[in-house]
Amino acid sequence: xxxxxxxxxxxxxxxxxxxxxxxxxxxxxxxxxxxxxxxxxxxxxxxxxxxxxxxxxxxxxxxxxxxxxxxxxxxxxxxxxxxxxxxxxxxxxxxxxxxxxxxxxxxxxxxxxxxxxxxxxxxxxxxxxxxxxxxxxxxxxxxxxxxxxxxxxxxxxxxxxxxxxxxxxxxxxxxxxxxxxxxxxxxxxxxxxxxxxxxxxxxxxxxxxxxxxxxxxxxxxxxxxxxxxxxxxxxxxxxxxxxxxxxxxxxxxxxxxxxxxxxxxxxxxxxxxxxxxxxxxxxxxxxxxxx
Amino acid sequence: xxxxxxxxxxxxxxxxxxxxxxxxxxxxxxxxxxxxxxxxxxxxxxxxxxxxxxxxxxxxxxxxxxxxxxxxxxxxxxxxxxxxxxxxxxxxxxxxxxxxxxxxxxxxxxxxxxxxxxxxxxxxxxxxxxxxxxxxxxxxxxxxxxxxxxxxxxxxxxxxxxxxxxxxxxxxxxxxxxxxxxxxxxxxxxxxxxxxxxxxxxxxxxxxxxxxxxxxxxxxxxxxxxxxxxxxxxxxxxxxxxxxxxxxxxxxxxxxxxxxxxxxxxxxxxxxxxxxxxxxxxxxxxxxxxx
Numbered sequence: 001x002x003x004x005x006x007x008x009x010x011x012x013x014x015x016x017x018x019x020x021x022x023x024x025x026x027x028x029x030x031x032x033x034x035x036x037x038x039x040x041x042x043x044x045x046x047x048x049x050x051x052x053x054x055x056x057x058x059x060x061x062x063x064x065x066x067x068x069x070x071x072x073x074x075x076x077x078x079x080x081x082x083x084x085x086x087x088x089x090x091x092x093x094x095x096x097x098x099x100x101x102x103x104x105x106x107x108x109x110x111x112x113x114x115x116x117x118x119x120x121x122x123x124x125x126x127x128x129x130x131x132x133x134x135x136x137x138x139x140x141x142x143x144x145x146x147x148x149x150x151x152x153x154x155x156x157x158x159x160x161x162x163x164x165x166x167x168x169x170x171x172x173x174x175x176x177x178x179x180x181x182x183x184x185x186x187x188x189x190x191x192x193x194x195x196x197x198x199x200x201x202x203x204x205x206x207x208x209x210x211x212x213x214x215x216x217x218x219x220x221x222x223x224x225x226x227x228x229x230x231x232x233x234x235x236x237x238x239x240x241x242x243x244x245x246x247x248x249x250x251x252x253x254x255x256x257x258x259x260x261x262x263x264x265x266x267x268x269x270x271x272x273x274x275x276x277x278x279x280x281x282x283x284x285x286x287x288x289x290x291x
Numbered sequence: 292x293x294x295x296x297x298x299x300x301x302x303x304x305x306x307x308x309x310x311x312x313x314x315x316x317x318x319x320x321x322x323x324x325x326x327x328x329x330x331x332x333x334x335x336x337x338x339x340x341x342x343x344x345x346x347x348x349x350x351x352x353x354x355x356x357x358x359x360x361x362x363x364x365x366x367x368x369x370x371x372x373x374x375x376x377x378x379x380x381x382x383x384x385x386x387x388x389x390x391x392x393x394x395x396x397x398x399x400x401x402x403x404x405x406x407x408x409x410x411x412x413x414x415x416x417x418x419x420x421x422x423x424x425x426x427x428x429x430x431x432x433x434x435x436x437x438x439x440x441x442x443x444x445x446x447x448x449x450x451x452x453x454x455x456x457x458x459x460x461x462x463x464x465x466x467x468x469x470x471x472x473x474x475x476x477x478x479x480x481x482x483x484x485x486x487x488x489x490x491x492x493x494x495x496x497x498x499x500x501x502x503x504x505x506x507x508x509x510x511x512x513x514x515x516x517x518x519x520x521x522x523x524x525x526x527x528x529x530x531x532x533x534x535x536x537x538x539x540x541x542x543x544x545x546x547x548x549x550x551x552x553x554x555x556x557x558x559x560x561x562x563x564x565x566x567x568x569x570x571x572x573x574x575x576x577x578x579x580x581x582x
Contacts, residue, residue, distance in 0.1 A: 040572075043568075044566075044568055044569050044572060047566045047568055047569070048565075048566055048569055051563065051566055055563070099568065102566075153476070154445075178472065178476065179476065181469065181472060182472070182473040182476045185444070185469065185470065185473045233561050236560050236561065236563070236567050237557065237560055237561060237567070239568075240557075240560050240567035240570045240571050241571075243567060243568060243571030244543065244571045244574055244575060245536075245540075246571075247571060247572075247575040248539040248540070248542075248543055248575070248578075249536075249539070251575075251578070251579075252535065252539055265531075266528065266531075269527050269528055269531050270524050270527065270528060272342065272346070272527070275335075275339055275342055275393075276389075276527050276528070276530035276531035277334075277335055277338055277390065277530075277534060278335050278338070279531045279534075280531050280532075280534030280535045280537075280538060281331075281538075283535055284535060284538040284539070284542075287539075287542070288542075
């Protein structure tokens with residue numbers, strides 16, 4: 001990361017971001033993702049400076065297994081929003097998505113869509129940083145074949161069965177009812193909101209308006225009940241703690257004796273030669289007794 | 292915790308545990324739960340010594356919301372197992388449940404039941420340390436009123452609808468079918484096992500034998516497919532990491548500057564005066580720059 005040769009780098013970023021200058025936006029995102037200590041310091045300063053200009057976008061998380069038509073959906077959804085006179089930024093999940101989201105907010109985007117890559121813990125991470133979490137599903141022959149990960153359905157603020165077009169409409173409607181029943185068995189996250197299940201067709205741009213109207217109606221209810229403010233405050237505190245955790249783990253794994261002994265210790269635990277308690281104490285001992 | 296005045300404390304514990312001496316078992320559990328450094332050291336040694344004698348019990352986790360009849364169920368289930376000539380130990384979830392489980396295993400109990408208290412993260416914790424996780428449910432008027440926590444249903448290796456007796460039998464059977472449909476929408480954790488949904492009546496000791504036969508059939512399949520060994524190895528490694536995490540957090544919160552500044556920093560993040568990134572960096576800085 002080479003910083004541009006201008007006298008006040010911070011102002012360069014701040015004014016560029018507020019003018020929605022795409023090149024500077026992308027440079028700013030590169031800066032926050034950089035792991036160089038000097039970049040991290042600058043990124044911290046930049047975020048502090050932008051903070052007063054954040055918080056106004058609709059933060060929307062979208063997930064779905066591969067093959068569900070997520071890209072087509074995001075494209076159709078984005079076209080619809082542009083048609084409504086709204087601006088939007090689309091982010092994929094990376095290590096610094098929250099920070100990238102704040103930068104896009106400061107740039108004045110009305111809607112920020114965060115797409116998950118559909119692997120690992122990304123759904124939980126995205127759900128914990130957005131205002132609304134949309135799960136895209138398919139009407140499958142056997143629904144269990146869809147490979148939806150444990151817990152994902154329970155993070156949903158709404159579910160949309162995609163590819164409800166042509167021969168598939170009846171099957172999609174049947175799947176919609178099934179998921180509706182399944183969601184009723186789960187305790188809703190908010191007393192003011194029961195996640196609806198809808199159908200849509202991204203390729204035919206069908207059902208998109210309805211999904212957006214669900215997002216805005218959810219937003220109105222959450223703001224009115226004060227849950228939006230509570231949710232965002234909680235997200236900020238959760239984020240702080242996840243960064244602290246990340247930092248503690250980084251420090252642990254950076255320790256030279258931990259690095260040296262971890263493979264053998266892990267192997268011993270795996271083979272039942274060492275209890276996990278003993279192994280953990282040994283590893284932590286290295287941190288306290290630096291040589 | 293005062294250690295008994297005998298020459299070889301460790302042998303006192305080991306032989307007492309292997310003789311299933313209840314007083315010594317309970318002392319050993321007190322020892323592992325003690326936070327005194329000298330007790331922790333002794334507990335570590337004890338667990339190392341017992342390790343070769345562990346791993347043979349059926350580890351069974353049981354959860355259910357208050358009112359589901361969990362105590363009555365565990366009692367009926369225990370009576371049934373005793374009738375089958377099996378010995379069992381029942382543990383509630385505490386800070387050192389895994390260690391207590393190992394001690395009971397070393398004592399030779401055939402079945403160890405870990406009950407969750409039904410609050411916080413206890414279900415996930417228990418599910419991550421047992422071979423089989425049973426979720427007790429009720430047939431309710433509105434099922435969403437049961438207050439089942441997000442994700443709990445997805446941890447289940449089996450679900451049992453309790454209180455399927457007298458006037459309630461039809462309702463329980465209806466609930467059974469509903470949960471069966473809901474579980475079909477989730478991807479099973481193992482290709483060799485789809486979690487069944489059963490009904491039972493703990494007060495009438497009805498359906499208990501069926502539940503035990505499900506547990507044993509699950510066990511046979513998991514052992515045959517090698518998943519039991521994989522699951523237990525994974526649990527040991529997970530346990531090591533959760534202890535490392537716990538230790539890192541303990542060290543963080545023990546830091547005097549963290550303790551002093553955390554309330555104000557948290558307040559600033561909550562009020563939007565400080566970004567979570569800045570706050571986390573500041574807190575971590577205290578650890579690296581001890582005064």
